[in-house]
Amino acid sequence: MTEIKAPMKEKRSDFRFFHRLRVRWAEVDMQKIVFNAHYLMYFDTAIADYWRALALPYEEAMPMLGGDLYVRKATIEFAASARMDDLLDVAMKCARVGTSSIVFHGGLFRGDELLVTCELVYVFADPATQTSKPVPALLRQLFTDYEAGGAVHAMHTGNWVALREDASNLRRVVFIEEQKIPEEMEWDEHDETSLHAVSRNRLGQVIATGRLLPTEEGVGRIGRMAVHRTLRGGGHGAAVIETLEDAARSRSDREVVLSAQRSAEAFYRRLGYAVSGMPYDEAGIAHIEMRRML
Secondary structure, eight states: OEEOOOOSSOOGGGOSEEEEEEOOGGGBOTTSBBOHHHHHHHHHHHHHHHHHHTTOOHHHHHHHHTOEEEEEEEEEEESSOOBTTOEEEEEEEEEEEOSSEEEEEEEEEETTEEEEEEEEEEEEEOTTTOOBOOOOHHHHHHHHHHHTTOOSEEEEEEOHHHHHHHHHHHHIIIIIIISOOOHHHHOOTHHHHSEEEEEEETTOOEEEEEEEOOOBTTEEEEEEEEEOGGGTTSSHHHHHHHHHHHHHHHTTOOEEEEEEEGGGHHHHHHTTOEEOSOOEEETTEEEEEEEEEO
C-alpha cells in the first residue's frame, strides 16, 4: 500500500487544493445555517475540481485508466456551522491509496476556521461489473506527486511536423467543433513556419496548445490558443503563453501581439497584455488586438 502523509487534524496548511464557493439561500435551513446534507455536496463538488487540478478531464481520463471510481463510504464531522453568504474554501487531499481504494480527506474553512471535516473512500472498479481492480500505477503516482507539490503536465515545443497531430486535434475540437469556425479558416500557411507549444497531462492527453509566428521587425505574434474545455481556468493557457513568450524573448523579440477573443480579454489582461486598436469581427466572433512588451 502507498501512503501519503495526511494528519487528520486538518489545517489550511495541510492542503494544496482549495475550491472556493459562497453559501446560497437555497442551501440554508430554518435555523439560517447550511442544511447538513449540503456539506457532502460541497465536498463532492470540490472533488470534481480536484480532478481538474490534476489536469485530468474525468470523463475522458477514466476510460484511459481502464476503470472508474465509486464511493464506498462518506463520513462528515461537524465543528461549526456555515451561514448564508459565507465565503468558504473546500480543501481536499488524497490521504491514502490502497490496492483498489482511494481515501480523500476534506476540510471546509471559513477563513482559517475549520467548520467541517470529511473522509471520502472511493473504490477503483470495472464499470461493466463494478468489481474492484487495482488502482493504476500511473494514477497512484499522480496523486503522490501532486500532493508533494509536483507538476501534473509537461510542455513540449516544436515545429508543425513534430506537433501537428496533437495541436491540430485539440484545435479541431475547440475551434471547429465547439466554436463553429469554418475548417478552411482554421488551417493556414503559418502553421508550417510557426513554433508550436503543446501541454500534455500525465496520461499524455493534450490539454492546451498555441503557436508563435516568425518574428516581424522584433514583434512576435501568438495565436491559435486553445485549452481543453473542462480544464479552462486551471492555468494551462497561461503556461502556453509563458512558454511562447520565453521563445520570443530568446530570439530577441521586443514585443508580442495577439488577436484575443473578447471573451478572453480579461484573461490576457491578467497576463500583462493591453488592448491595441478597435474591436473587430473574425469568423463571427468578436476580437481585439492586444500587446505586451517583453
